[in-house]
Amino acid sequence: MGRAISSADYSDRSIQRFQKRLQTDLDVLAQVLARPRFGQGARSFGAELELYIVNSQGRPVGCNAELQKQVDDPLVTLELNRYNLEYNLAPTKVRGQPFSVMEKQIREALDKLDREAAQFDAHIVPIGILPTLKRRDFGPHNMTDLKRYHCLTQRLADLRGKLFSVKINGEEPVELRSRDLTLEGANTSLQLHYRVEPKAYARTFNAVQLVTPIALAIACNSPFMVGRRxxxxxxxxxxxxxxxxxxxxxxxxxxxxxxxxxxGWVREGVHELFAENVYLHPPLLPICSKENPQAVFDAGETPELFQLQLHQGTVWPWNRAIYDPADGGHLRIELRALPAGPSACDMMANAALLLGLAEGLSADIDRYVTAMPYQTLVYNFYRAAQDGMGAKLLWPSERGWGFDELAPTELVSRLLPQAAKGLAKAGVDSADSDYYLGLIEERIAANVTGASWQLRQFQRLHKSNRRHIALSRMMQHYMENSRQNLPVAQWKDVD
Structure with missing residues (x-):
């Protein structure tokens, strides 16, 4: 979806042509996956970090294109809304100290962007949803002026046939309507890209799915939308x-x-994940390349599979299969559920927990798949998102049948040894594993996430301040703590 799109034809003929090319790409993918040694190589992970641009009061500043031009860094890309940017972090080998390496990258990126943002009287902050957003911060005038965003808005509106609508229940329910995608643009995340060899893909993907609700509950950082809890x-x-x-x-x-x-659980391998998206979802951007993928494959090269990659980018599961033709080709799992923030060290602690649990439980994944109906996993995911550390998650009982209902803190405490073993199996140095899983232990002991900290500070400040002032003051403290890279478990209450 980061591709530059100059034009798009949405006629029935164009869509039919794209669908045919999409099927060809899917057929060639099966041949690529069967090629000996395809996708072999060391485990690695990279990340895309989405960020907000704000002023000193914590309100959004719509200057992403100007800031990108000023920074002049190919790793900086424009996000959907004019007050968001994305920084693409370089992949690092899992063996060694990958989380320390990635944390250093994040801190350097944030410092660099923050220095340049000062020229626009702005700051950079990683947070899942900016609490100070108001209804006027959405709409066409707030959308980044790129063709792909206008095309997506048009195609989704055509499929829906009505206004984009958001209705979310909570302590202070909210209902919003829009003619474009800028409501979705309020979301910012840390999207991890985990390279996995084809033969281990199904097992690893299922393990990632299994533990995503657990990691999400410990990582929550988006408790507000348009100032509502x-x-x-x-x-x-x-x-x-x-x-x-x-x-x-x-x-x-x-x-x-x-x-x-x-x-549902993956049964055989990555091909079925691509096939599901081809067969279940109509094309949004029917744009075709000139590549003949079968001819490229027959020549011993790795085809781009442009249509398949483009279509995959218009479906947004919380964990997504990625095919990359670079350097002979490889596969990744894109882990999309983790929010941006609060601090660089917190984001890497979340990553260490998620990847460690996935690796630690993958060897026994067949038992978990049997013991955890998929609808129960989905239940866990939404309960984790709704209640964070206060959720009750279902987990296969140690007695051998049925489920235990556990708080995420209790479940993570029980599984942390497995996470440590998983990181060790992947080759992560004990110093890295101990430090970042230690931050998770500290967070559990303090019973705090970025979300619960925000909610608690807002409640304190709202007693003597109007809502918008309380949110602004809370954001000022959030920004300072994040800038100092303090783990959220060490953030103090606002006076």
Whole structure:
């Protein structure tokens, strides 16, 4: 979806041509996956970090294109809304101290962007949803002026046939309507890209799915939308409601959404994940390349599979399969559920927990897949997003049958040894593993996430301040703590 799109033809003929090319790409992918040694190589992970541009009061500043030009760094890309940027972090080998390396990258990126943002009287902050957003911060005038965003808005509106609508229940329910995608643009995340060899893909992907609700509950950082208290990770319902192109009648028919946790456990491998998206979702951007993928494959090269990659980028599961033809080709899992922030060290602690649990439990994943019905996993995901550390998650009982209902803090405490073993199995140095999993232990002991800290400070400040002032003051303290890279477990209450 980061591709430059100059034009798009949405005629029936164009869509049919794209669908045919998409099927060809899918068929060639099966041949690529069968090629000996395809995708072999050391485990690695990279990341995309989405960020807000704000003023000293914590309000959004719509200058992303100007700031990108000023920074002049190819790793900086424009996000959907004019007050958001994305920084693409360089991949690092999992073996060694990957989380320290990535934390250093994040801190350097934030410092660099913050220095340049000062020229616009602005600051850079990582946070899942900016609490100070107001209804006037959405709409066409707030959308980044790139063709792909206008095309997406048009196509999703065509499929939906009505206004984009968001209705989220919570302590202070909110209902919003829009003619474009800028509501979805309120979400910012840390999207991890985990390289996985084809033979281990199904097992690893299922393990990532299994532990995503657990890691999310410990990482929540998005409790507000337009200043209203909603879910601990409001990104989850906001993204789904803002993108989902189905009417209520079709949703009641349980047709698949473009935003979900998937359609079930992976049975054989990565091909079925691509096939699901081809068969279940209509094309949004019917743009074709000139590549003949079969001819490229027959010549012993790795095809780009342009149509397949483009289509995959218009479906947004919380964990997404990625095919990359670079350097002979490889596969990744894009882990999309973690929010941006609060601090660089917190983001890497979240990553260490998620990847460590996935690696630690992957060897026994067949038992978990049998013991955890997929609808139960989805239940866990939404409960984690809604209540954070206060959720009750279902987990296969140690007695051998049924489920235990556990708080995420209790479940993570029980599973932390498995996370440590998983990181060790992947080759992560004990110093890295101990430090970042130690931050998770500290967070559990303090019973605090970025979301719960925000909610507590707002409640304290709102007693003697109007809502917008309380949110602004809370954001000023958030920004300072984040800038100092303090772990959220060490953030103090605002006086």
């Amino acid at each position: 909603l879910w601990h990770e409001t990104r989850v319902p906001l993204f789904k409601h803002a993108i989902d192109g189905y009417t209520r009648d079709l949703r009641d028919a349980h047709l698949p959404s473009r935003v979900d946790l998937g359609n």
